[in-house]
Amino acid sequence: MSVFTPPSRLLFGPGPSQVPERVYQAMAQPIVGHLDPFLFEQFEHIRAALRELFGTKNQFVHALSGTGSAGMEASLSNFVLPGQKLAVFSAGYFSERIIDMGKRHGANVVVLNKPWGETFTEAEATEFLNKEKPAVAAFVHAETSTGALQEPKAITGPAHAVGALTIADCVTSLGALPINVDENGIDIAYSCTQKGLSCPPGMSPVTASPAAIERLRARTAPCPIWYLDYGLLLEYYEGSHRYHHTAPVSSIYALREGLAAIMEEGVNKRFARHQNAHQYFVKRAAKEGLSLLVPEGRRVPNLNTLCVPEGVDDPKTRKRLLTEKGIEIAGGFGPLAGKIFRIGVMGPLATEPNVDLLFDSLLECMK
């Protein structure tokens, strides 16, 4: 018996999302050492599944020992040198975080801003990138703060035309919708475990293209962050398995099991299930006279941003949902504070009955 009993929650927020029981059970299995051959076998299973979900043949596919934000910081610190130009496409909170991190790492950050919730066209990207000619261009695939989905090719095409590497924040997309890293020309991608992968938070799946690895190898100064240095991590993960840090064995077990569950369901089936649940969400919202922030065609399917109706108290509604129904959803922040509910429909919750449960509860608590 544990000294504490967590309250029972249905995690309809932007993450962490609902975790299947089998993942919890896997995490409760006894650990082995961080240099145990058994652990390296699990890494290989993880890498194979992540390749399928990222849609890549990249050799470099790993899960870092930190959350999605660590993946963002690793992507910037390994691939953007101090003084190099980093172009950021910014229309939400997480692109602003990329800007912040880029500046901390001494990059020359240039930004194309649009209002939160919008996305970028190929013409806009081309004009900006042709003018700036950056070394690296970064964008957010599925913006968690707004629910807007960016078409990757609109940015990667013009970025490659000027010789820039591309970084895509796939924190909210991995596991819930296709990313197609190779086909979409994404050089560097990072994600998390606690959204589309239905695992607990704590790790960050990452990938890098051969062109990115080539640029990594050409570095003369080491990565400023020892903990996230891809050169050192490669030796641990892929090479001689030389000790770097003590990998979080239980989180690796959880990820291994969560990915196995996804592979059993089938990647395309899973994507379709999320898309269907999203369509059902949209239909139900319309039926209830509720509107979505993001126009059709560029919505993140697993993260719906519902406009808070006139006269409804945002924090009060969310608090009631949590305490009376055990349902977590999130509010907006920044320019969208008080204006939207952010509702994740992911993993085990991405079904029509669960969407109905969510709406029934939300409508009751909005009263």
Added chain:
Amino acid sequence: MSVFTPPSRLLFGPGPSQVPERVYQAMAQPIVGHLDPFLFEQFEHIRAALRELFGTKNQFVHALSGTGSAGMEASLSNFVLPGQKLAVFSAGYFSERIIDMGKRHGANVVVLNKPWGETFTEAEATEFLNKEKPAVAAFVHAETSTGALQEPKAITGPAHAVGALTIADCVTSLGALPINVDENGIDIAYSCTQKGLSCPPGMSPVTASPAAIERLRARTAPCPIWYLDYGLLLEYYEGSHRYHHTAPVSSIYALREGLAAIMEEGVNKRFARHQNAHQYFVKRAAKEGLSLLVPEGRRVPNLNTLCVPEGVDDPKTRKRLLTEKGIEIAGGFGPLAGKIFRIGVMGPLATEPNVDLLFDSLLECMK
């Protein structure tokens, strides 16, 4: 049923160490969100227990979302500014890691070197620090690569005399022996969850003195690492609980339960149990004609470094132990490669029968 079944291991290495079943069970409890009031309650339980184990009244006591190495990197990047002088006392692998990280962060690193396995006297520290007058002095309390224990006051006294902040690596000591952060004049300390705390790897308990926090507040440039920025983390952990990153909820549950188990045993009783197991280890080693690398009086009690006897094959012995007995121990590295076995006797394994089990198995596999 999970898709995999880990081999059964007795973790007698330097870490990860054996985890009690109740910690696994706690980790398998359903997660809540990273902004859920329940999670912040757990943080407060964790902070109270860590204060007792660190031996501090510091307000700033937290567990970072990364392994012990992330704690090292956080301590350096938050408290050592680029260009500032960082003095490192180096006699093992982990002090060399401090040097590496310090350089990556642009510190002016000066080093007092001694052969691996030695420690520093107050006279040596005084001479070095009076000459160098650093902004920060860093040392390893319990050196995992050698098994040598540094008396903190020998360094912190002379460091404070020249106005330096002190950083202590307590990765191997926390939870197994007294650290007495306040009494020993340690300004900044970091540790891990997978050694003396008997939890799975993945988090890094840290603390900082009021003097250190004052220096943090005086920073004009932000911490170069966004993910480990104590200023931002403080707002999430202690202040308005403003979102920073998505905290690893399951690892927090594990730490919460592991610390509860330690508090139930009693901190002093636990330290005494580890000391007793160590004494028994030393006695048994002598009985078997085996010698320890580190002289009596400055040995890390929970990490014994046994000299590999003449004619014994180090890697073969460890491989046999793992495959035939399911027992993990570690070898030496750097200048100690092939020369020592590193044997952790921690947590549930710190008992006389377990020490006997270890020796019986080791002797058999050395043949």
